[in-house]
Amino acid sequence: MMRFLLLFSRQGKLRLQKWFTPLTDREKKKVIRDVMALVLARPPRSCNFLHWRDIKVVYKRYASLYFCTGLEDQDNELLTLEVLHRYVELLDKYFGNVCELDIIFNFEKAYYILDEFLMGGEVLETSKVAVSVSMENADTLQETMEEYMNRPAF
């Protein structure tokens, strides 16, 4: 499983953090600090994998943002590159030519999309279309009158 997913800029500003294991605030800060330092220090055209503590770190840079995740020993690093790519594609579809500003100003949407794609550190939905459809429906729900309905008994 993935232990965490971080998005950060070249200047070290965190844009999204998703944690799939329970950590204290202090522990989270340490992970962010250490992993960010390691990744930002990498020269271009480096291998996208590195080792940190007992975690395999997989990262990929898309324009000004680094997408970075921590894997366990059994996890497939090459597939994880595909997972990161898929998330970028989903953001791109939703925002239309996504850029860092979209993720800054609509960070909650970035999280909602993530939550339709991954859960508990695992891939939840393998179809791009299915994720997009879910997001549309959820957004619609947020807007329409249905939100004022009382929840009926099961």
Place this chain on the structure above:
Amino acid sequence: MHTHTAMSPSVPLQEMIRAIRSARTQCEERGVIQRECAAIRAQFRQADNGGRSHNLAKLLYVHMLGYPAHFGQMECVRMIASPRYSEKRVGYLGAMMLLDEKQDASLLITNSIKNDLSHSNQYVQSLALCTLACMGSAEMCRDLAPEIDRLLRASNSYIKKKAALCAVHIVRKVHELGELFVPAARSLLSEKNHGVLHGAVVLIIELCEQNPETLERFRKTVPDLVQIMKGLVLSGYSPEHDVAGISDPFLQVRILRLLRILGRNNEGASDSMNDLLAQVATNTDSTKTVGNAVLYETVLTVLDIKSESGLRVLAVNILGRFLLNNDRNIRYIAMTSLQKIVGTDHNAVQRHRGTIVDCLKDQDASVKRRALELSLALVSASNIRSMMKELLLFLSSCPPELRAHAASGIFNAAERYAPSQRWHIDTMLHVLITAGGDVRDETVPNLIQLITNASELHCYTVHKLYRALLLDISQQSLVQVACWCIGEYGDLLLKGDCQETEPVQVTEDDALDALETVLQSHMSSPATRGFALTATMKLSTRITDNVDRIRSIVSIYGSCIDVELQQRAVEYNALFRKYDHMRAAVLERMPVIEKNSPGHTNGESTGEAVKDVPTAKMKQGEPLLLQQPANQVCDLLDLLGGSEETLQPGPAVDCLVSGLSVHAAGTAGGDLLDLLGGFEPAELSPAPQVLAYDKGGVTLTLSCEKQSDTGLTVTLTASNSSDSDLSSFTLQAAVPKSVQLHMKAPSGDSLPARGTAKVTQMVVLNNPNKVNLKMRVRVSYTRQGSPFQDTVQIDSFPGLDAAGQ
């Protein structure tokens, strides 16, 4: 900046973000945030005002910047309980960001989650499932597990796939609950929806890893899994799941992982997946990363299950192809996988050695690291020379974080497979020159031990080290070894003629200059300076002209601030003055140091039987003592010729070798002094003296002093009344088996003519069984170049009664 058309922009949130971003300094940013947080707090306290979700979203943004936001926790709890989806959505997001299972507030949302799990709207259910899977504590999991199981069976695909991953979280948190989900997991495998299938496979993997019995039960699903996989691999283009020509690679990789778990250690299961794996391995398009991801997982599975050899070869070949791939990532994971099988499939991996070694030169640090590990694992007796060339080349340019590991790997390899001693020494020297600062402490004694063992190479080695020393005195380990060698083999260095290297003339002054440079350099560590000082001292017996220079160096350091150096200098001074007669013996060439385990203690002679006394471990280059095996001494001396008395070898601090002078001991400078102190020409002991031996002008008298009920000290005094000086004077003693003997070092080894000086030696005896005390003494010396030996038996000891008590 784009806004999604169906959604009105959250203006207050985005305004705040803009305000924060336009702050020019950290201080300004803090100011904006403090203001905003105050406003948010005020808003939270108000009743429902329709803008609650915006406020919480603002707080979450602030939290992400690293500012405290715990005052929002209760707001999350309230929002989650709201009937409005927009508020629930942000509330649950807030819960996942601000609450974790350790917070008390997290328990408060358990009820909301429970209710929302059975909400009529699947998007609400989805929020609850997502949050539970993210931060559900063990109690929450226990509480809600039956509900999740229900959802696994009877709901739509959207909910089922989420319930499956939620179940995974529950099982990870509370292992015993795994049993509950087994039936549902099994039946989910017949679903068509990929999301559900994927979730089911993940759940089954988790259940199998937790419980071996469950694993046995799921083995029956192998045929089904093979079918599903075949469908994915052979099916035509499916737009919904296609990634660069591969149909749902995520699901494929998962199934391969599950197959790996089920096929491990099981012939039957491995057989039934053999064909499929071969098919995937051959048909998967490897031009893009996604195809290689699937191939990679396939290879891992093949190598982990009981696959037939053809398939195994296929898998290793795929890794071999990966090694040649332009993509660094692929090369990296190829090496990771090869590392895993280098033990079991060594020959197969050896075939790719060339490529792996090339990867040592890769620019990327991760690739280099993998290549180093693998290269070290591939070193063997047949490739040691070529591999070592590459490894040494690597060492000279490798990144600093890898140097220590590379150096120690090289040492291990050299030790195991060195084709010759000279090669071994050359290699170790090369490492010290290149990376001397990164080697471990034991390297210095290990190398010294190696050098002493290669006796034909002493000349070569000392020349090489001398030259290295002239070039660079900053690498401490190299300098230490060099100093030791120059001290020890200085005579060979000065001789100048060495077949193996170009002849170069080294004068005594040159050698002393080199050592003095080390002594005076600020780069030299205290330990190194100790080496240099001792080496300088040793040279005093190996050179002829410049002994005075050594004397002055040594006397200067007698007032050195460094206590260790000062002590050594003082002792060496003493060795020049009072104990000059011992100097040659003390500083003699050391015998071969035998390899032994670390922490080996100085061999002590013990009573009774003849023992093979091992050599002591060398410390800090100080004069070492070799304990001769007692039986060897016996053979040499043939002292007792078959009697039941055993020859007691000399004390731990003494080495008695026929014809050679005595080596004085010292494991520390203090002991040396004490020992020398013990050699003061003995005052006549108050006890009565008995003449034990008188021949050829040489007399031996002894006196005794009882120390305890069973202990006795015997002092032997030798004197020479003849007209010629005697040199190399030694005494050896033997006593009955049950008596313990300990000979202290003698006061000297020369007996000048006409009794001008005496030699005394103390012998400590312990007679616990109170047997009849006898002692046989062998006297040896050299008179005018010819050796002489004689033996005398002492049956009565002055001060003891006839029975020797």
